[in-house]
Each structure stands twice: as C-alpha cells, then as structure tokens.
Amino acid sequence: MSGKYRAVGWNRQKKIYDSTLGATVAAVALAFVGATMLLRPGYPIETFILRTTSLCAFSLLHVILCIGPLARLDARFLPLLYNRRHLGVTMFLLALVHAAFATGYYHGQGVVNPFVSVFASYKTDYRALVGATAISNLPFEPFGALALVILFLMAATSHDFWLRVLGASVWKTLHIGVYLAYGAVVAHVSLGVLQSEPNPVLAIILACGLALVLGLHLAAQVKEAKVDRRSEELLAEGFAPACRATDLSEGRGKVVRIGDERRAIYLYNGRVFALSNVCRHQGGPVGEGRILDGCVTCPWHGWQYLPDTGISPPPFHEVLDTYPVRVKDGVVYVNPAPNPAEYRSEGVPIAGKPAN
Amino acid sequence: MESAVSSIESALVVYLGIGALLLVPMHRVILPQLDASADGASWGFRVVVSPGLVALWPVLLMKWRTLRHGGDPHGSPDLPLSSRRIRGTQSLLIKLLAIALPLLVAVALYTRPLPPASADLPKGYVSDVR
Numbered sequence: 114m115s116g117k118y119r120a121v122g123w124n125r126q127k128k129i130y131d132s133t134l135g136a137t138v139a140a141v142a143l144a145f146v147g148a149t150m151l152l153r154p155g156y157p158i159e160t161f162i163l164r165t166t167s168l169c170a171f172s173l174l175h176v177i178l179c180i181g182p183l184a185r186l187d188a189r190f191l192p193l194l195y196n197r198r199h200l201g202v203t204m205f206l207l208a209l210v211h212a213a214f215a216t217g218y219y220h221g222q223g224v225v226n227p228f229v230s231v232f233a234s235y236k237t238d239y240r241a242l243v244g245a246t247a248i249s250n251l252p253f254e255p256f257g258a259l260a261l262v263i264l265f266l267m268a269a270t271s272h273d274f275w276l277r278v279l280g281a282s283v284w285k286t287l288h289i290g291v292y293l294a295y296g297a298v299v300a301h302v303s304l305g306v307l308q309s310e311p312n313p314v315l316a317i318i319l320a321c322g323l324a325l326v327l328g329l330h331l332a333a334q335v336k337e338a339k340v341d342r343r344s345e346e347l348l349a350e351g352f353a354p355a356c357r358a359t360d361l362s363e364g365r366g367k368v369v370r371i372g373d374e375r376r377a378i379y380l381y382n383g384r385v386f387a388l389s390n391v392c393r394h395q396g397g398p399v400g401e402g403r404i405l406d407g408c409v410t411c412p413w414h415g416w417q418y419l420p421d422t423g424i425s426p427p428p429f430h431e432v433l434d435t436y437p438v439r440v441k442d443g444v445v446y447v448n449p450a451p452n453p454a455e456y457r458s459e460g461v462p463i464a465g466k467p468a469n
Numbered sequence: 470m471e472s473a474v475s476s477i478e479s480a481l482v483v484y485l486g487i488g489a490l491l492l493v494p495m496h497r498v499i500l501p502q503l504d505a506s507a508d509g510a511s512w513g514f515r516v517v518v519s520p521g522l523v524a525l526w527p528v529l530l531m532k533w534r535t536l537r538h539g540g541d542p543h544g545s546p547d548l549p550l551s552s553r554r555i556r557g558t559q560s561l562l563i564k565l566l567a568i569a570l571p572l573l574v575a576v577a578l579y580t581r582p583l584p585p586a587s588a589d590l591p592k593g594y595v596s597d598v599r
Contacts (some may be wrong), residue, residue, distance in 0.1 A: 119505050120513025225471070228478050233471045269521035272514070276506050278532060280543050285555055294560040299570050303577035316578055323570055332562045337556075396555060 118274055130196040130430055134203060138169050159218045162251065163211060170207035171322075177201055178295060178326045182333035188401065191412050198271040201291075201394065205261075205268035212261050231258070237267045253305035260297035264292045276395065285396050299323065351441050352446035358410040358463045359443065361385065368400035368408065372449050378435060379420050384460025385437040399433065409433075421458045488523035491530075496524050499533045503542055 121127065142165045149156060153247070177200050181189040220230035231254050251271045259312050267288055269275075276284045302319060355369040358375060361380040366391055375390040378401030387407060390400045397413030404410065408417035408426055416426055423433035434451035445461075496515055501508035522529060532542035 117508075118504075118510035120511060120517045142492060196515040224479070226475065229471050229474045232474045233521045265520070266524065269518075269524055272518055272521075274500075274504060274507060274514070274518055275521060277506070277543065278529070282554075286558070289555070289558055289562065292559070292566060296566050298572060300573060304576050307577055308581045319574060320571075323574065327563065327570070334560055334563065382597075440474075 118272070120272075127196050127199075131199055133288065134200060134413070138173070138207075140204065141172065142169055147241055151341045159214055162214050163218065166211035166214070167208045170204050170211060173200060173207065173290075173297060173301070174203040174295060175322045175326055176202065177293065179329050182329040185333040186329070188338060191401070194397075201264070202268045202271060205264040208261055212257065215257075221265050237423075250441075251304050253301050253303075253308075256304065257301040259300060260294040263294040263297070267291060273394070281393065281396060295326070315370070334339055348381075351436070352448050355387070355445045356449045357443055358385075358440055361445070361463070364404040366400040367400050368398060369447070370438075371447050376447055377402075377409070378438075378445060378447070379404065380463065381407075381420050381460065384462050385438050385440060385445055386458060386460050387417065387438045388423050389434040391433075392416050393431040421460065422455065423454070485523055486528040491526050492519055492522060495526065495529060499529055501530070502536060503532055 144167055146161055146166055148159065160401070177197060180190065180193045180197055180200075186192050202351070216227050216231055220227040223230065225234065232252070267290065270279065270284065270287060280316065299319070307316060307319065353371050355371060355376065355378055357369055361367055361378065362382050363383070365376045365380065369378055370376075375398075377388045377390045377398075379386045379388070380402075380406050386409075388399060390398055392399050392411040392413065394411065394414055394416045397411045397416075399409060399411050399418070402410045402412040404415070406417075407419070410417050410418050416425070416429070416431065417429075418433045421435075423435040426429040432454070435456065435458055436451055437448040438458070439446040439448075440461045440463055474490075492501045498594070500510075500518075
C-alpha cells in the first residue's frame with residue numbers, strides 16, 4: 114500500500130516464498146546438468162548454460178501461467194499468488210542469461226555485429242542446405258526476442274510504483290502481455306530447437322506443458338461462466354439479487370455477479386456490505402478475502418479497506434466503490450449503481466446472525 | 470536486411486541512451502512529483518525501477534508534463550478498473566492461443582526436416598546443439 118517505497122517490502126512469507134523459489138530453481142538446474150553430463154558427456158560449458166537457463170525459464174513460465182487458473186479452481190492455491198511477481202522477475206533474468214549466451218556463443222565469433230547477426234544471418238543454418246520445408250526455415254530468434262522484450266517490460270514495471278504511475282488499467286493490460294510472451298516462446302522453441310532435436314522427449318514435454326497451461330485456463334473459464342450464468346437469471350431492475358443470506362459467513366467475503374461486473378459481499382458484525390471486487394492494487398478478487406482487524410482484506414497482497422466506506426485505513430488513501438444493499442426474504446440485493454464518494458454505509462443486518 | 474537491423478540497433482542505442490541520461494533528473498525531480506511515495510524512497514527502490522525508467526522515459530515525461538499543466542497524470546483515480554474488460558481480453562487471448570499454439574507445434578513437428586546423413590553434411594560441419 115502507499116508509504117515510502119522500498120525495493121521489496123520483505124516479510125516472513127516473502128522470505129519463505131523466495132527461498133523456496135531459489136532452492137527449486139537450483140535443484141532443477143543441478144539435476145538437469147547432472148543428467149546431461151551422465152547421458153551426453155563432452156558438452157561445452159556454454160551449452161550447459163544455454164540449456165539449463167532455457168529449461169528453468171520455460172518451466173517457470175509454465176508455473177507462473179498455471180497459478181492464476183489453479184487459484185480460481187481451488188482456493189488452496191491462493192498463497193502461490195502472493196509473490197508471483199518475484200517468479201516473473203526470476204524467469205526474466207534466466208531468459209536474459211540464455212539470450213546473452215546464445216548471442217555471444219552463436220553470433221559473437223564473426224565479423225558481423227552480434228545483434229545484427231541474430232536477426233539477419235539465419236539462412237546460414239544447415240536447414241537451408243538440406244532443402245527443408247518453409248516452416249522450418251522461418252527464423253526462431255525474433256520470437257525469442259519478442260518474448261524477452263515483453264518479459265523485460267513486465268519485470269521492469271513489477272514494482273507498485275509503476276502500478277500507481279501507469280494506472281491500474283494500463284498496468285494490467287501490459288501484464289496480460291504474458292500470454293503473448295508465452296505464444297512467442299512456444300514459437301521460438303517449435304521453430305528452433307524442436308527442428309534439430311531428434312529426441313522425442315522435448316516434443317512430449319512441450320505438448321504436455323501446452324496442454325496444462327491451456328487446459329487449466331479453459332477449465333477456469335468454464336467454471337466462471339457457470340457462476341456468471343446462475344446469477345444472470347436473478348438480475349432485475351434497480352436492486353439485483355446477489356446471493357442468499359445463508360451463503361454468507363461472518364468475517365468472510367463472497368463474490369457475486371451484478372450485471373456485467375462482479376461485486377464483493379461481506380458479512381461483518383452481522384451486517385451486510387457490498388464493495389467493488391477489484392482491488393486497487395493489482396485487481397485482485399476482494400470478495401475472496403476476509404475481514405482482518407476490522408478491514409476487508411484482499412487475498413492477493415493484503416491491501417485493506419473499511420467495509421462501510423471502502424476507504425483504506427489511515428494513513429493510506431485507496432478507495433473501493435461501495436454499493437447499496439437490501440436484504441429481503443433471506444435474499445441479499447445489491448444496487449449496481451455505487452454509493453456517492455465517502456458515503457458511510459450502516460450495512461444491513463441479517464436476522465439470526467450475530468450482531469457482534 | 471543487415472542495414473535495416475543495424476539502423477534499428479542504432480535507434481535503440483540512442484533511445485536507451487537518452488533514458489540513461491535522464492535517470493538522475495527523473496529520480497530527483499520527476500518521480501517525487503508524480504508519486505509522493507517516491508520522495509525519499511530507498512536506494513533499493515531507485516535501482517529496481519531504473520530499468521523501467523530507461524525504457525519508458527517518454528511515458529514519464531508525458532505524465533510529468535500533464536502534471537505541470539495542472540492535469541491529473543494518473544487519469545481518473547476513481548475510475549473503477551473493469552474486471553469484465555480484463556477478463557474478456559484474457560479469455561480472448563487464451564482462446565486464440567488454444568487454437569494457434571497446438572497447430573503451430575503440430576505443423577512444426579510434421580514438417581521438420583529429417584537429420585541429414587553424416588555423408589551429406591558439408592566438410593567440417595559441427596552438429597547444432599541448441
């Protein structure tokens with residue numbers, strides 16, 4: 114949240130998260146190097162660096178892309194979202210090392226500028242000599258370069274400062290670019306190493322990764338579409354039915370769909386409050402959080418808002434929209450039009466729920 | 470092709486060079502005005518955001534200019550971020566990738582050349598190990 118910026122706002126969770134990340138990357142790298150030395154001894158050190166960094170970066174990209182839909186499908190994966198940006202920065206650094214070594218190793222030995230050689234000397238590859246088909250003659254380097262540029266922009270703008278300066282919409286749109294980067298990386302691998310690697314293991318790993326990432330995303334979309342359809346039938350003029358009062362638990366949030374948008378419904382001290390479901394920090398699902406210290410708390414990074422006004426507790430100043438609520442016949446209704454700015458809602462009591 | 474790539478490289482060097490030259494004034498003057506939380510921020514923060522400043526310096530300058538002319542550099546802070554638009558864009562991208570990527574991998578596998586026999590390779594050829 115706002116305050117004096119630091120490079121990283123370290124806490125115990127982040128330290129555990131990053132230690133686990135570093136140990137896992139090191140273990141995967143060592144296992145790969147060890148296996149390669151056993152199976153194919155004699156490889157130069159540059160090849161080990163190239164292959165190890167590409168394997169680790171590509172695997173991390175899959176992990177990063179899978180965390181979002183996994184958290185949507187099962188809330189037990191939510192803790193993985195907490196520090197996902199550090200996964201992204203680590204993945205970019207690995208990809209950068211891979212690109213630097215590939216440029217130096219394959220393009221830095223001649224008289225042509227290595228940067229120019231990366232994009233202009235592809236036709237000297239042996240594939241042109243053996244009369245390969247058109248697709249295998251497509252250059253793979255530009256796809257890798259495109260992915261690296263997108264990943265750089267994402268890593269470079271991962272600090273909260275950029276979220277504030279660029280604005281949430283621009284920032285989020287920029288970071289959705291990870292899907293373009295993933296597409297570019299798959300093209301880079303398919304047109305590059307896959308064309309010259311006779312071992313089928315690489316093709317199998319690539320296909321499995323693709324199936325995992327796309328399958329999880331499509332499954333999460335199907336699940337969310339079902340939720341949206343159920344609540345769409347209840348939409349009415351003015352106040353729209355949101356959920357049953359019995360669906361709410363004290364101190365817990367619930368995400369509902371009102372019209373085209375989602376709202377967060379909270380039961381706090383026996384009273385119902387409705388807020389925007391989009392956290393002002395990184396657009397996290399506010400309704401999947403809970404009340405901590407009297408504040409609605411986003412499950413992603415712990416940004417907090419008072420349930421009655423939607424304003425972050427002092428000294429912070431972020432604001433979420435709040436919405437008028439009615440409870441009738443055991444059904445919670447929410448008006449899609451937000452309350453005026455700085456409006457303090459009393460909340461609506463639910464019969465039978467504890468008032469305090 | 471080589472001259473085009475060479476021109477792009479030169480333009481990139483000039484662009485990033487300007488960004489690097491602007492780093493100190495951006496940290497000292499522009500950032501604290503754009504965001505009060507950057508005023509007196511740690512050195513670690515300055516290091517972490519510097520690559521982005523070098524790459525996106527025109528964006529920062531435009532926002533600073535807006536601020537100097539009395540505008541709001543961050544747009545409307547109360548404008549709610551539309552979860553519908555974000556989800557719609559993400560959903561569309563996933564569907565496009567779900568069609569394009571399996572197709573690309575399948576075509577790349579199906580049309581890849583068979584490895585040439587050793588006798589067909591040019592003299593002194595060293596196998597590609599990428």
